[in-house]
Amino acid sequence: MTHILHLDSSPRGERSISRALTKQFINVWKQIRPNDAITYRDLGRYPVPVIDEAWIAAAFAPPEQLTPSLEAALMISDELIEELLTASLYVFGIPMYNYRIVIVSMSQSSHSASLLWWWR
Numbered sequence: 001m002t003h004i005l006h007l008d009s010s011p012r013g014e015r016s017i018s019r020a021l022t023k024q025f026i027n028v029w030k031q032i033r034p035n036d037a038i039t040y041r042d043l044g045r046y047p048v049p050v051i052d053e054a055w056i057a058a059a060f061a062p063p064e065q066l067t068p069s070l071e072a073a074l075m076i077s078d079e080l081i082e083e084l085l086t087a088s089l090y091v092f093g094i095p096m097y098n099y100r101i102v103i104v105s106m107s108q109s110s111h112s113a114s115l116l117w118w119w120r
C-alpha cells in the first residue's frame with residue numbers, strides 16, 4: 001500500500017491553481033488505487049509556526065531537561081516529521097510568489113529538516 005502525503009500551501013482558496021492540480025492528481029489516484037492511505041495538510045489555511053526561540057531552546061535541550069512548554073514547542077515538528085517519514089509518495093502544491101516558494105512551505109520544511117539533521 002502506498003501512503004501519500006498531500007500538502008497544499010497556496011494562500012488562495014478556490015481560485016488556487018496549485019490546489020486544483022493536487023486535488024485533480026489525488027482524485028485520479030484514488031480512482032485507480034482506492035486502498036492507498038492519504039494524509040492531508042493545508043499549510044495555506046493552517047500555517048505551521050516559524051522556528052522561534054522556544055523551539056530552538058527545546059531542540060537543543062537534553063531530553064531530561066524538557067519542560068512541558070519546551071515539549072509543546074517541538075510537538076508540531078514531531079507531527080510534521082511523522083507525516084514525512086510515514087509517507088512514501090509526496091504530492092505538494094507549492095506556488096511561486098515573487099521568485100520564492102511560499103513562506104509556509106519553507107517553514108514546514110525547516111521544522112522537519114532541522115530535527116532530521118539532529119537525528120541523523
Ligand SMILES: Cc1cc2nc3c(=O)[nH]c(=O)nc-3n(C[C@H](O)[C@H](O)[C@H](O)COP(=O)(O)O)c2cc1C
Nearest residue numbers: 010011012015016017018019095096097098099100
Ligand atoms: C504577487 C504574485 C507574485 C508572483 N510571482 C511569481 C514568480 O515569481 N514566478 C512565477 O513563476 N510565478 C509567479 N506568480 C504566479 C503564481 O505562481 C501563479 O499565479 C500561481 O497560480 C499561484 O499559485 P496558486 O494559484 O495556487 O495560488 C506570482 C503571482 C502573484 C499574484
